[in-house]
Amino acid sequence: MRTRRVQRRFVVPVAATIVLSLAACGSGSDGGSGGDDASQGVRLTMVGWNIAAAEETVAAFEEEHPGVTVEFRPYAYNDYLQALRPALTGSDGPDVFQVQPGGMLANYEPLAVDLVPHLEESLGAQWRDSFYAAGLEQLAFDDKQAALPGIMSAAGLVYYNQSVLDEVGVEVPTTFEAWETTCAAVVASGRQCLAHGAKDAWANIDLFLSVINSDEPGLVYDAIAGDTAWDAPEFVTAATEFASLFQNGIVADGAASRAEYPDAFNEFVGGGAAFIALGTWNTAGTMTTEGLALSAEGISGEPSGPFYSAPFPAPQSGKEPTALFGGPDNGWAISAQSAHPDEAYDLVEFLTHGGGQDVQAALANFPANTDVAISTGDVVVSDQVENIEAQQAGLAELVGPRQISYPDLEAALGQALSTIIADPGSIEDALSEVEQVSAGIDR
Amino acid sequence: MTVRRSDRRARLAGLLWLLPALILVVGIVHVGIVYNGVISTTDWNGIAPTWRSIGLDNYTAIIEDDVFLAAMRNTAVYAVAVTVLQLGAGLGVAVLVRTQARGRNLLRVLIFVPVVLSPAIIGTTARYLLDQEGALNDVLRAVGMDGLARPWLADSTFALATLVAITVWQYTGYSFVIYDAAISQVDPATLEAAQIDGASNRRTFTAVVLPNLRGAHLVLIVLTAISSLKTFDLVVLTTAGGPGTSTELLTLHIYEQTILRFHAGYGAALSLVLVAIALVFAVLQVRLSRLREV
Incomplete structure (x- = not known):
């Protein structure tokens, strides 16, 4: 009896230890991505953060490619x-993954396969003609095409609420000077003028790029490349104009603690603000019936509108507003560890060139395939069609990218x-710090 | 001989019982810290399969990192302010519910409710309540204090203080619970004796109750300080470290460097600085606990 008790005293902890150790050591994996067997065909895994109608897209792909299933x-x-x-460095990672141009692509590019051989084989030597040039360039590294664009997007626009402008009796401004006057009237009506989420760095960068790309088109890209100093006089001027938006009643007080999504966007859609400085990705959510209904889920009551877009006003009278800047909103890449690179390429091609583009176009997202036209059949009011078509035309004449590669x-x-x-008094010091970081980058 | 063998068996059995916990703690926590230490001497971007050893360069860079210095300053101010205010408020409420004040049971419940709310809810709600057009400013304007109305989280002068206030509001219930339990352990005979000796309420509190709460003070100071060092979600959801660097905390800087800027090596070095600071508090707790036992 005593022996048994003693045994229990030893056996239980030892067993617990072994179980724990095994649990810690075991991976629980069934051997990597894209598992398949003869009866089920190939199974691909796809990961991402930004694809509209993912289920519909996957279903359309699976229908077109019997024997291949996709888990998104x-x-x-x-x-x-x-x-x-x-995920990408482990043994159970995705076959296809979504990337953003800029820093994200720069760091993940080594983990993606080069798509050029697949593209040449599938679409022929002229494969580049099927995509917007910026869509490919911003997802490439030297001669390696690391990803293909899912949809295109560009900033440099200001969206406005026509019913608010009509009620207040003002026009869409084309310069900062006119904007200040417009905003005085809008604010007097109890609304914000430019809804802006300055808590988000990306929203501030979009605003700044809109300013400097009007003042000195393209100069900022020289600075990104390290060929121009960030504290040069043109940048000080642009930063001063940027700061003026927050001082002259265009952006409401307290923007620094508001997020662009949902705070500023909901304010705009709900009719609490006359303008918002976003890009073409905003079109589906403001100008189509289905998209606006989705946007309205974030507000109480009915959405306001109708909404339109216009070029972001020029900071300096006499200068043109900025051209659109942007490129691929996101891209799709194939993991270098994928066990099924051919099937994974079929999926990427479907998403970026094939049927997936039709799904995006139908939702009023701007296709990356130049042969696919955005659908305007679901616009809220008919004169938005011209507005949307102008945006699509602008995507072919971008002044530069939105994302900074570093x-x-x-x-x-x-x-x-x-x-x-x-602290608007800190402009020169703040830009000097940017220049200091820029000078230290190994390009 | 039999006794000795039995002792050895008992000791061995004890060690075996300890083994699972030891494997978990050492295997997960301490190995993780050591691995972090190794990474902190590399230029790893967090993705590449290889990295280059750069010695102590990351630590040298920390000293020259202005954002890190701002984050350290903010973190210290935040931790001290939260600890002092949260303990003071918790103790105050704990004393209050021990009186015969009306509604004290309701107070017990109300004070603890925010503790169980998710920081995600608190952060999002705070952003709306403390906005320029938010409810707090509406109240201030309604009572004629228009001059005080401001965008609390967007004003670089007030943003950090506002974060302190939100944290204190949320976690005072936690301090209260600990103090309430500690006060209930004070021997009623001691209190009675003090009153018989003619001690006033204030004197009874300062000379009898407070010294008996030393253990509670100690635990709360250490836990609150460490918890303040780890604050992350509230800042991300309300200010993202801004305006400027006025609310940049150490944890946020680590996240930015590691995840958004792909400097896993540098982020690991920053993490070790945070671990070292937390370790000081942990050692302090152990030392002071031993002193108390003596």
Whole structure:
């Protein structure tokens, strides 16, 4: 009896230890991505944070490619950044993954296969003709096409609420000077003028690029490339004009604690603001019946509108407003560890060139395939069609990208703009810090 | 001999019982910290299969990192302010519910409710309530204090103080519970004796109750300080570190460097700085606990 008790005293903890150790050591994996067997065909895994109508897209692909099934795992953007690293470097990662041009692509590009051989084989030597040039360029590294664009998008626009402008009795401004006058009238009606979420660095950077791309078109891209100093007089002027938006009643007080989504966007859609400075990705959610209904889920009551877009007003009278700047909103890449690169390419081609583009176009997202026209059949009011077509035409004449390829530089610019909003007297110091970071980048 | 063998068996059995916990703690926590230490001496971007060893360069860079210095300053101010205010408020409420005040049971419930709310809810709600057009400013304007109305989280002068206020509001219930339990352990005979000796309420509180709460103070100071060092979600959801760097905390800086800027090596070095600071508090707790036992 005693012996048994003693045995139990030893056996239980030892067994617990072994179980724990095995649990810790076992991967629980069935051997990697894209598992398949003879009866089920090929199974692909696809991850991303931003694809409209994912289920519909996957179903259309599976119908077109019998024997291939796709599991799509959606993430929130911040979660995606954290989840993608271990996923792509582990043995159970996705076959196809979504990337953003700029710093994200720069870091994940080594984990993606070169799509050029697939493209040449599938679409022929002239494969480039099927895509917007910016869509390909911003997802390429030297001669390697690391990803293909899912949809295109560009900023440099200001969306406005026509019913608010009509009620207040003002026109869409084309210069900052006119905008101030317009905003005085809008604010007097109890609304915000330009809804803006200055808590988000990307929203401030879009605003700043809109300013400097009007003042000195393209100069900012020289600075990103390290060929122009960030504290040059043109940048000081642009930063001063950027700061003036927050001082002259165009952006409402308190923007620094508001997010672009949902705070500013909901304010705009709900009729609480006359303008919002977003890009073409905003079109579906404001100008189509289905998209607007989805946007309205974030507000109480009915959405306001109708909404239209116009060029972001020029800071300096006599200068043209900025041209659109942007490129691929996101792209699709194939993991270098995929066990089924051919099937994965079929999926990527479907998403970026084939039937997936039709799905996006039908939702009023701007296709990356130049042969696919955006659908305007679901617009809220008919005269929005012309507005949307002008946006699509603008995508072929972009002044430059939205994203900055160097995460440190992007972060430094975001930090500087936040500092400038809080303390407009710090413009030169803030830009000097951006220049300091820029000078230290190994390009 | 039999006794000795039995002792050895007992000791061995004890060690074996300890083993699972030891494997978990060492295997997960301590190995993780050591691995972090190794990464902190590399230029790893967090993705690439390889990295280059750069010695202590990341630590040298920390000293020259202005955002890190701002984050350290903000974190220290935040941790001290939260600890002092949260303990003070918790103790105050704990004393209050021990009186015969009306509604004290309701107070117990109300004070603890925010503790169980998710920081995601608190952060999002705070952003609306404390906006320029938010409810707090509406109240201030309604009572004629228009001059005080401001965008609390968007004003670089007030943003950090506002974060402190939100945290104190949420977690005072936690301090209260600990103090309430500690006060209930004070021997009623001691209190009675003090009153018989003619001690006033204030004197009874300062000379009898407070010294008996030393253990509670100690635990709360250490836990609140460490919890303040780890604050992340509230800042991300309300200010994202701005305006400027006025609310940039150490955890946020680590996240930005590691995830958004792809500097896993540098982020690991920053994390170790945070671990070192937390370790100081942990050691302090252990030391002071031993002193108390003596």
